[in-house]
Amino acid sequence: MIFRDNQSIYLQIAERICDEILENKFPPGERIPSIREYAALVEVNANTVVRSYEWLQQQEIIFNKRGIGYYVSPEGKHHIKAIRRERFFNDELPLFFNRLYTLGISVEEIDTRYAEYLSKYSNK
């Protein structure tokens, strides 16, 4: 795993697990790898993965069955999408709006292009 520089590693690992849950690599209700297995996989200290799993538990994306392991919550995907939507509206959209504003791009133009994108995307 190649880590980006500007975010702490434990969050990047949590994000990666979120991606894997969304891709159904770990379906709802299924067990995810143990902390040590995941640490070996991404080559980090186990304590870092402990933090990632704690964060995922707080967000109710995974849950812990004592003594057995960590499982994907039935509502895990839903929670991931909710978190990512919120992040999109708070962090990414203002930057996007700023681009539109400085480049003088109208929302109508975006609307047209988004419709084009959707038709291409749905044909695939």
Place this chain on the structure above:
Amino acid sequence: MLKVENMAFSYRRNEYLLNKLNVEITPGGVYGLLGKNGSGKSTLLYLLTGLMKPQIGTVTYNEVAAFKRTPEMLRNIYLLPEEFDLPEVSAEVYVKYNASFYPHFSREEFNNYLQIFELPPVKKLSQYSMGQKKKFIVSFALATNTPLLLMDEPTNGMDIPSKSQFRKVIAMGMNDNRSIIISTHQVRDLESMIDRVLLLHDNTMILNEDVMRIAEKLEFIRTTSKEDLQGCIYSTFTPEGFVGVRPNVDGVDTQVDLESLFNAVIANPLLVQQLFV
């Protein structure tokens, strides 16, 4: 587990290589021991394992002086020195004669590590190249399952793919009952593995902090524009852009860059130490 109290050590009269050293090693951490060449990293490892005796202060393992090298201590500590030799025997014979000193040695884990390192079987260990010897001994060291494992520059002599294999075996060999101390100047090799930084500089332990706490206190910046470096206590220019270190004021954790941390502490020891009081 291992405790260093107000310790000083010198090779020459009145010239302390290490002075006023206080460190405690507790189970469950990967300690990165950093320092310039000649700063006393290896010497400290020898002192911790009782191969040398401090002139002042104490080094104790479970309250007993390390220098006594009691059997109780020796079966709980493994030191992998930077330079070592493997005898002209097979792996089988090596394990037979050495594993018996370590009550928690695991044959299964040992084989597993050898497999991750992709070590081919040989008739005699002396046939291995330097890098391969290192992989063999690292596998053995981890498989001893001693509560304390000290490694002096373990990634020296390893090629690029082996460094990734090394991180894997460390992640697998680590557990809450065990601490691993790794001295290195190849900080990039181990950045993601270390959860506590021990930094030797100016004859003493200038920094002894959890990586998590370092991320709380210091912000690590990588940027293409010089303006972003405001308030930095250390900054430098690299081919990829500027890197800088400054006090973390907005409370968002960035990834700790050990190389910049090292340089920042050396350039500005007092300022950094004040942040961690």
